[in-house]
Amino acid sequence: MWQLIRTTVLLFAAMTFLTGILYPLAVTGLAQTLLPWQANGSLIKINEGKTASELVGQPFREPRHFWGRPSATMPVAYNGASSIGSNLGPSNPALKEVVQKRIASLLAIDRGNRLTIPVDLVTASGSGLDPHISPAAAFYQVPRVAKARNIDDRKVADLVRTHIRNRQFGILGEPTVHVLYLNMALDAMR
Template identity: 55%
Template sequence: MKTLLRPAVSLFVLLTAITGIVYPLAVTGVAKVVFPDAANGSLIVKDGKAIGSRLIGQNFTDPKYFWGRPSATGPMPYNASASGGSNQGPLNPALSDAVKGRIDALKAADPDNKLPIPTDLINASASGLDPHISPEAAAYQVARVARLRQLPPADLKALVSQHTEGRQWGVFGEPRVNVLQLNIALDSLHH
């Protein structure tokens, strides 16, 4: 028995050290050298202070800002430690109520807007952390933000266009707008 136990424990300790310490440190080290921005959280720094990440959405509720996708995380929106969808199916009344509430909030913030509401403004992403909206979702909000900030809508349309990212490598995904970066640029506009 002793002859079997000693090699098993030794192998367990060795593999634990390799896979639990050496490998993660090596991968982290390589990532920090090859992809330093991503390895450090893709942080957005303003005036020497980190104000967010390009990878995690933020909860903008002031109508003077562009709003992002709804978040299904709890206990607060965009909680990175609770990433995940709501897992509510299309027949779940809670999902119907949530979508109706989001539609009502959009209409209350901009009652004159008669455009169809883009689905990414009323449906949460699978992770609940998505920092992007579609260009259509940003365009839907231009009139409201322009009116409340007393800016020409054409200026905001140009700003949205400047912050629209294309498909990754020209092939994957859809065009998208990072809401945090758009709102930072919005705050820097002087009119």
């Protein structure tokens, strides 16, 4: 019995050292040497000397910007410090209510838009930090953004088209539009 306990303690210590210290430090060392940009959050330069992360979405509420997915994080949308989805059940009346509110706020700045709204634009993402919208959701917003910026619809639509990222290797995932990159390009126009 005592021998069993001694072996347990020693093996547990050895395993903790190996998998809890050596392994993560080895991965950290390799990652920081070989892939430092990715390992540190994929930070990019955006306008006016600001930085952002390419992978973490940002909130947009102005008519002149494309909006991203609704976010359920608290106390502010796209709170990087506390990822969460809404976890509302599909039949929950609260979900219906919040989706109706989202539709209303989209239409409030885009009166007269009779197109059906792509579902990803009115539903919260799983992480609350989704950096993408579907191409459909981007095209839906084109008339509004063009109007708010006083430029031609077609110019904005062309910009959206150049920002559609196809499936990875043509197969994996879904086509996406990166909201932050699209808005940066929009701000840089003219």
